[in-house]
Amino acid sequence: MSPNSAPEIFTYADFDLQALCRRARTLRQGVSCVCNPDQQPNSGSFNWAIFITFEDGIRWVFRSPHHRTFMPIELGMKLLASEAATLRYLKAHSDVPVPEVYDYCASSENDIGIPFIIMSEASGRPLSKFWKSAGSSQPGLDIPSKAKVLTQLGAITWKLSQLRFDKIGSIFEEDGIFKIQECLSRGHVLHGRYDLDISRGPFTSETKFYKSLISTFSEHAEILQLSHHCFVAPVPILEDYQSITQYRTAVDLWSDFVTIGCKTDSSENRLDYIIAGDTLHDIIPRLQLPAIDRKTFPLCHADLSVNNIYVDDNYNITCIIDWAFASSIPESLLLAAPGLPQYRDEISLELLAPFINGFITAMPGSIEEKLIAKYRETLEHSQVSWRLSRLLNLDSINDYDLFATAWHSARPGEDMGKYFLQRRRSPHYTQVYLDVKQEDQPPSKIQKDEKDYFQNKDLRKTIAKKLTLMSEWKTQYAVDNAAKPLRRDMFVTSPALWKWIEQFMQEWTDMVDTPTKELRP
Known part of the structure; x- marks a missing residue:
């Protein structure tokens, strides 16, 4: 650590370390404690934590909310206050094994200078x-x-x-x-x-x-x-594949497919989720x-x-x-x-x-x-x-x-795929689709993202485009009465599809490497 750098303990926030130790000693009726300034705080998605060590070996945990771009600190403070209250309620009304809360403050208006919970260390691992x-x-x-x-x-x-x-x-x-x-x-x-x-x-x-x-x-x-959420193209799960290699290939193929046309945040995908929510x-x-x-x-x-x-x-x-x-x-x-x-x-x-x-x-x-x-x-x-x-x-x-x-x-015997196809082309959802479509990314941005993603992946790009064409991704949501999609069912990807494509790719590679080798049926 350089002479001018802050101790590790202040990685996520500046606070009054001496005030924290004074508060901890007071809570334990004067038992001496230390809080090592060189300790690296533990970090989770929403909070960070450090340890206070007393002279008799007991350790307490000091936690505080992160300043995250995906969660405002005001929400973090609300969650802290609710969590502390929940733990105190559980201690008072049950024997569910939970940490004991000794003190908390859900705002920065305190001597330590940040919102916090002070609690017992969880026993075990x-x-x-x-x-x-x-x-x-x-x-x-x-x-x-x-x-x-x-x-x-x-x-x-x-x-x-x-x-x-x-x-x-x-x-x-x-x-x-x-x-x-x-x-x-x-x-x-x-x-x-x-x-x-x-x-x-x-x-x-x-x-x-x-x-x-x-x-x-x-x-x-x-x-x-919608991040990774694509209604008709679920992310592959490991349990559906015979090996970790096969699973990773399936995830790559799924990623190729949803990259074409920026499917996850497209108006087509959003419409499916809106229909699902209304239903x-x-x-x-x-x-x-x-x-x-x-x-x-x-x-x-x-x-x-x-x-x-x-x-x-x-x-x-x-x-x-x-x-x-x-x-x-x-x-x-x-x-x-x-x-x-x-x-x-x-x-x-x-x-x-x-x-x-x-x-x-x-x-x-x-x-x-x-x-x-x-x-x-x-x-x-x-x-x-x-x-x-x-x-x-x-x-x-x-x-x-x-x-x-x-x-x-709720609807045993009813055809879910047919229901979605009908809703997609109903007057109400046709208008919803047109409204949501106004927020789609510009074609130039989508094309640039595709180009960046598929560098040196020509075969995979070709397969993803062919699969998109086969799915009739756009025409299934067509608002033009002249459009006559060929599909009469709802396109949904499955483990069998990704396995079939993987087999095709392997056989294609083998054929290129060995021109005389014929593809298996």
Whole structure:
């Protein structure tokens, strides 16, 4: 470190380090502590953290929101205040293993100079240290050990289901009193949604909550970036391929396809999401999402992953961290098994069973058998709720299949593809398409991006253009009555398509390298 450079501890913000240590000593009734200025802060997507070490070896965590371009600091401070209040509420009303909050301030108006939480250090190690990540060559947890974790998560879910509120929203603390206020759920604030003019609650009913979330989804589709979300071209997932090499090839082919014409943020793709959002207003009331009590709403973590679950060496859960975005929610959403290893990953059936058993086993023996049976049935049919929440939050990579689950549950036997084709060419959505099309990127910009992307990739560019032509990407959304698309079905990419193209490319390469070799049929 050069003489003029700031210590590592100030990487993300300037603050009064001496004031922090004074506050920590006071909170522990005078026990001496140090906060090493040379420590490199730990950093997550939304917060950074450093450690305070006391003379008796105990460590505390000091956390503060990042200044991010994708999230204003004002929102970060709200999330901090809600998370601190949620952790205090959990400590006061349950035995769910969470960090203890010793102090917090959700503004910079304090002696330290930045918003902060001071909390206990989570015991154990993150589950991510043990759970094999997709594509990793390292051995991961065996099924019995994973089942043990899911059993415990089932029991914790039961405990959360007993923390009930009369409204849907996030917890805040005012003068020691916990209150439900605006909803800071992922679906209401992430991906730039914090800037939308939408209803954020608190909501007095499931209907109002879903209406708000669907409206947010539709506004997102119309004006915000859709990133990797392409309704008819889901991002490939590793589980559908025989090897990591084949999977990576599929992802490259998918990227080639959506690059042609800037498909993800095109008016064509936006229209599909707008149609999906409008349709959800009709679908959700038909779903009859299971719930035991529809008049009150349980508390939910909202962001469980192997990074936020801490365990000991025997895989006993010791702490659950990162309760930002926590809120009360409709019961059917809480009872859906969490996605692991990451939030968007649906757990396998072999792990769903121990989650359900853990939930049922945690219920008091005094509960009637009829109610236990009803809970078990609800838990066993929670897949629709899980997929619906991931769709509305745009927290997954296969929105088409997520929507299809809700569609077929609400409208069994009806042709979803035909429905979309009809809606695309209806007078209402023809006008929506024309309105949204005005915000498409200029052709010159799209062509430049394509040229930059496909440098030295002539074969892949040719394939992507041919696939776009075959999909009739533009004519499926045609507003000109003279246009007569050849397709009578809805074009949707699939693992089989990417595998077929990969095989063709390999055979083409072999033929070029060995001219006498014939292509296999």
